[in-house]
Amino acid sequence: MRPSARIPSLLAALALALGGAVIAAPAAHADLEACQNHVQGQGTEVTDEVRMACYVGLVGDQSACAEALTKAGATNTAATEACRLAPQ
Template identity: 40%
Template sequence: MTERFRIRLAAALGTLALAAGGAVIAAPAAHATGSECANLIAGSNPGRSSTDVNISCTVGSLGITKVSDAGCNTLLTQLSQVSAAKAASACTAARN
């Protein structure tokens, strides 16, 4: 396992843990799904891994304002190597 991959994996798992903890505390009703977000990312690059994008978009759709936005953006830009602009658009789609 390369060092860069370990750093990305640690960031992704840490963000996911924060998002899950926030979901338990706030327990909002999640109205959005991550499908709009995942479709936006997949449309720009069909060969991209769907697992990490789906996790990122699911975090973005949790409905916990700061945690969902930060988690979605961090996972997409750091783990999935999506541009910041594309990640922001996709996370907004997940939230709505």
């Protein structure tokens, strides 16, 4: 194989390897569970509102997550910490 043909082949192999790492990444539900478990551990029942708030925290809107969790009955401290856990 010519050297000029090897470089694109190596780059393609690298791209496929990195793509496989993305596919093998852990599922996002683990982060949602950490958020939900924290809120539940602080005495708030995990409802659909709590699940949705944790999802909002997962996608990166920490202030909206905390606001929704406090509306669902969590304390400000528990909501802030749970939303911090969501995207990790």
